[in-house]
Amino acid sequence: MANLFEAAGMDADAPRPLADRLRPASLADIAGQDHLVGLDGIVTRMLESGSLGSLIFWGPPGTGKTTLARLLAKETDLHFEQISAIFSGVADLKAVFAAARQRRQTGEGTLLFVDEIHRFNRAQLDSFLPVMEDGTITLVGATTENPSFELNAALLSRAHVLTFRSLDQQALDKLLGRAEVETGKPLPLDDDARASLIRMADGDGRAVLTLAEDVWRASRSGENFSAEALQEVVQRRAPIYDKGQDGHYNLISALHKAVRGSDADAALYYLARMFDAGEDPLYIARRVVRMAVEDIGLADPQALGITIAARDAFQFLGSPEGELAIAQAVIYLAVAPKSNGAYVAFKAASRTAKQHGSLMPPKHILNAPTNLMKDEGYGKGYAYDHDTPEGFSGQDYFPDELGRQTFYDPPDRGFEREIRKRLDWFAKRRQ
Structure with a gap:
């Protein structure tokens, strides 16, 4: 092992980063x-039941996903x-799967932790399915992206x-307190600077400990930093608002x-x-896509494609060019014409589907792959x-017991003017 460190130009006894030294042991x-590992947390309940299935951990960096795994x-x-x-x-x-199978033969199970699991393509993700189903591995995947999309x-x-969840101010301050106990020295910051450092970490526990290390390295004997001096020392500005709190939701709502x-x-x-x-x-790109389907809708069918293209362009270019x-x-x-016609129609259809979800479609639109079904009128x-x-043809496609329903009522704006003409034409032919 010593040769490995020497080949990399490292000291085998080099001090571990503070975030690693303070990694939770329980x-x-x-x-x-607490919503996961508190007394009534879902993880706590899983462990009490003695059953732990495969899990996907979704959340921002530095919130404890690897540690919990x-x-x-x-x-x-x-x-x-x-x-x-x-x-x-x-x-x-x-x-990895082969090694897990060998362990299983000796009675030892495997918890496979996959960081950044959303980076795998579909075929790679599908390869997990058989080893999850037969119990070869218990998968714990971690992602910062919405699993529903990725x-x-x-x-x-x-x-x-x-x-x-992003760590709140109290949790981050608690981490700093543990760091002070671990190092045996207080952070050389006044109250405003300490609060500023916590804001700089932006809900990331690893980041707050890394910043604390930077402060200790930069401080001289008897020196105490103000908030302004702290920014010069760590070369980082405190965020304008806390992404996990009201500012985050206020600004996206305003946008x-x-x-x-x-x-x-x-x-x-x-x-x-x-x-x-x-x-x-x-995150902003996803919300912009949502705006396209909720507020512009079919008044301008190009809006959705443009927002998807903007998301793809950002992923291709990165920041800041992709912004x-x-x-x-x-x-x-x-500047596009506005319509929530599709949004309102889908909500109305969803309510009706929940109320009448057991109704059978009319037999004339069902396939009849067997003679019995043909005899039944399918x-x-x-x-x-x-x-x-x-x-x-003008046929009716709703269940017989429900009768014809109208959910979509497009306004006379943008492209939906043309859709309205088509719907009126269909209605006349249907009559």
Whole structure:
């Protein structure tokens, strides 16, 4: 092992980073995740039941995802294996699965922790399914991205998603207190500087401990930093607002309402504030996509494509260059014709589906692959629309017991004017 350190130019006895030294040794030591590991937390209940299924940990960096995975392996007597989706390929996965199968033959289970699991492609994610189903591994995947968007449905159906929260001010201050005990010296900061350092960490426990180390390294004997001096020392500005608290929701709400109100300038102002505060651009991009389908809808069918393209452009260009693509999409949405017709229609259809979800579709639109089903009237009387002169048969497709319903009522704006004409034409032919 010594040769390994020497080859890398490292001292085998080099001090460990503070964040590593303070890594929690028990579930009770994990800060800021009481909803998971507190007395009534879901993880606590799982462990009490003696059953731990595959899990997906979703949350910001530095909130304890890796630590909790390690502790779960310890609590359940499973062998802990860790890989990163960034550095692992198909060959690595096959080797990990093979080793897990060998352990299983000796009676030892494996908890496989996959960091950045959303980086795997669909085929790689599918390779986990058989070893999850037969119990070869207990998968714990960690991601900073929304699993609903980034992971496939087959994997999600076999795993329980647990959401990690950004650490609040109290949790971060508690970590700093533990760091002071560990090092045996107080942080050389006045009250305002300490509060500023906590804001700089932005809910990231690892970041707050790294910043604390930077402060101790930079301080001289008897020196105490103010908030202004702290910024010079660590070369980092405190965020304008706390992304986990009210400022985060206030600004995204203001951006959404400015777009809905067709005020491109105000929308750009709030967008710029969010970028300046260090908000995750992909979070903003997702919300902009939501605006396209909720507030513009079919009044301008191009709006959704433009917002998706803006998201893709940001992922391709990165920050700050890719921010312009999101800004361009925001301008487009703000000046586009507005309609929530599709949004309202889908909500109305959802309510009706919940109330009448057991009704059978009319038999004439059901396929009849067997003679018995043909005898029962399946498919009888169905008119193939393409065989009609106008490509429209006018048949009723609602369940017989429900009768015809109207959910979508497009306003006379933008492209929905054309949709309204088509719907009126269909209604006349249907009558």
